Amino acid sequence: MSQTTLVPLSVRTNYQFKITRIIDHTPLIRELYLELTNQPHFLFKAGQFVMLHVPVEGAKPALRAYSVASTDALINGFKLIFKFVETGIASNYVWGLKGDEILNMTGPFGKVFFVEPPAEQIVFLNTGSGISQHFSFLESKMEKYPNLNYKLYFGVRTEADIYYDSELKRLKEKLPNFHYEFVLSRPSDSWTGRKGYVQDCLKDFDYKNTPTTFYMCGNGAMIKDVKKQLLEIDGLDKQQVWAEAFD
Ligand SMILES: Cc1cc2nc3c(=O)[nH]c(=O)nc-3n(C[C@H](O)[C@H](O)[C@H](O)COP(=O)(O)OP(=O)(O)OC[C@H]3O[C@@H](n4cnc5c(N)ncnc54)[C@H](O)[C@@H]3O)c2cc1C
DSSP states (O other), X not given: OOGGGSOOOOTTOOEEEEEEEEXXXXXXXXXXXEEEOSSSOOOOOTTOEXXXXXXXXXXXXXXXXXXXXXXXXXXXXXXXXXXXXXXXXXXXXXXXXXXXXXXXXXXXXXXXXOOSSOOSEEEEEEETTTHHHHHHHHHHHTTTOTTSEEEEEEEESSGGGOOOHHHHHHHHHHOTTEEEEEEESSOOTTOOSEESOGGGGGGGSOOSSSOEEEEEEEOHHHHHHHHIIIIIISOOOGGGEEEEEOO
């Protein structure tokens, strides 16, 4: 059933999800596959996030935002990607999950959407777990717009922090003009791929003469740097630059 024929529930609705799969991509990146159990559907648009209600002993739950990492075509479940934050309330809860717990959430929230009709060139810059929002955009829009010129730069520290390579490879098989690269800020000497920060990649392609929309997700400092370059220095229109900061 398509999302458009269904009536959205209130954002205050309590949604309960059971965990159907836990994948530890690295010691610091955990992905949860979640299936809705208590409502007829959970409707969202690619780019949006949910609030996870983290149980806290003797107090109200702590609310933390997580961007949905899968296609918005599915109405009864999704995936979330978590990056471990030392001493973090939600992080310690998520890393303590065994798989038989029910997770409480509200949502969807967020106003970063895929701009349609799309520009000729779409650039995704992300760090850490920021791939979640961009993967949802790609999975949700790939059938409708298979031929766009997509570029994705994924910033992590070291080789050991790389994840989602096989998921991105699978997208590449279906998207003829999809280019993605991992950008390592602290690679080993043997790393032959790209080094530095995702913001350095702006030099690589023409966005001043090619209609382009930028999406950024993850580290706030990266987003600030790129916005400064694109909006203040290059004079791009605000409608071409969309961002979700996780910290
Ligand atoms: C719109 C939105 C979407 C988000 N989507 C995701 C997502 O898909 N995946 C994901 O992993 N996170 C996401 N986040 C971040 C997430 O909401 C939490 O902030 C993060 O998981 C830390 O929560 P915590 O309870 O573990 O840490 P807390 O208990 O809140 O914080 C513990 C300590 O860590 C610091 N800290 C908090 N957050 C970060 C951070 N991100 N990086 C470094 N230090 C931090 C705090 O200053 C504090 O000192 C998103 C945030 C927003 C605003």
